[in-house]
Amino acid sequence: MADPYKVLGVARDASQDDIRKAYRMAAKETHPDLNPGKPEAEERFKAINAAYDIIGDADKRKRYDAGEIDETGAERQPERHFYREYAEADPNIRYSQRGPGRGDGQADFDYDIFADLFRGRGERGGFRMPPHDVRYALEVDFLDAVNGARKTVSMPDGKTLDIAIPAGISDGQVLRLKGQGLPGSEGKTGDAYVEISVRPHPTFTRDGHDILTMLPVSLGEALNGARVRVETVDGPVDLTVPKGVKDGAHLRLRSKGVSRGKDDGRGDQLVKIHIVPPEGADDALAQFMAEWEKAHPQNPRGREAA
Numbered sequence: 001m002a003d004p005y006k007v008l009g010v011a012r013d014a015s016q017d018d019i020r021k022a023y024r025m026a027a028k029e030t031h032p033d034l035n036p037g038k039p040e041a042e043e044r045f046k047a048i049n050a051a052y053d054i055i056g057d058a059d060k061r062k063r064y065d066a067g068e069i070d071e072t073g074a075e076r077q078p079e080r081h082f083y084r085e086y087a088e089a090d091p092n093i094r095y096s097q098r099g100p101g102r103g104d105g106q107a108d109f110d111y112d113i114f115a116d117l118f119r120g121r122g123e124r125g126g127f128r129m130p131p132h133d134v135r136y137a138l139e140v141d142f143l144d145a146v147n148g149a150r151k152t153v154s155m156p157d158g159k160t161l162d163i164a165i166p167a168g169i170s171d172g173q174v175l176r177l178k179g180q181g182l183p184g185s186e187g188k189t190g191d192a193y194v195e196i197s198v199r200p201h202p203t204f205t206r207d208g209h210d211i212l213t214m215l216p217v218s219l220g221e222a223l224n225g226a227r228v229r230v231e232t233v234d235g236p237v238d239l240t241v242p243k244g245v246k247d248g249a250h251l252r253l254r255s256k257g258v259s260r261g262k263d264d265g266r267g268d269q270l271v272k273i274h275i276v277p278p279e280g281a282d283d284a285l286a287q288f289m290a291e292w293e294k295a296h297p298q299n300p301r302g303r304e305a306a
Contacts, residue, residue: 209267
């Protein structure tokens with residue numbers, strides 16, 4: 001396997017945030033769902049996930065940089081030393097015989113005095129491959145993130161998973177799918193980590209657990225009040241626009257926001273009023289406003305300055 005830094009195209013001194021950004025960009029470009037019939041993209045996608053599994057994890061990255069694990073996450077075999085190396089360095093050091101000898105008190109083979117340190121890694125230089133975690137980037141619609149959904153996705157190893165998107169999940173949040181990674185040599189399986197990316201919505205934005213929207217109203221509706229249909233994340237509702245409402249005012253729709261978690265309720269939807277000047281204004285309206293302002297002088301710039 002190639003150097004994970006080269007696979008993700010980042011420098012060895014890159015920050016974890018830079019590595020995360022490079023991974024997300026590369027994973028989106030090579031995702032099998034976006035490159036049907038392109039096996040090279042699928043192989044690249046697998047390599048990207050494997051590289052991110054190593055250097056995307058701060059602890060694994062530190063061990064990899066120190067040479068403790070290789071590009072697959074397997075333990076590196078330390079350099080083996082034999083007792084005769086030390087005996088040649090200092091003939092006064094004596095080592096007890098630990099293996100079969102010739103009967104003269106001398107071992108007839110080079111016995112590794114550190115063998116006990118490597119017990120459990122397999123016989124004669126073998127090693128155990130640890131379970132392998134995999135990472136996956138998944139884009140979801142804004143409303144699916146707010147309301148929750150179920151998505152079927154193809155994992156890097158070709159496995160298909162049914163993923164439950166919990167209501168209220170945030171952009172950049174990571175879901176852990178226990179036991180859905182790749183198996184190690186002993187059959188134990190790693191985990192799958194799914195990083196969520198939320199697509200923007202044309203009319204809704206999110207502020208914590210609240211939903212923000214803009215509501216255009218006519219001058220007449222603002223002056224006289226009105227009952228107006230407003231879209232929410234749950235569907236349309238009727239909203240009362242109070243008489244004399246000001247441009248920029250916020251009206252609150254309670255419990256029409258994002259879930260705070262089980263039994264903690266939901267945030268609100270804040271509807272910002274935007275008064276739209278009348279279209280097709282004629283001379284009669286202009287004359288009316290001129291006469292009205294004589295009796296009711298207006299100075300909005302003075303109010304802003306104050």
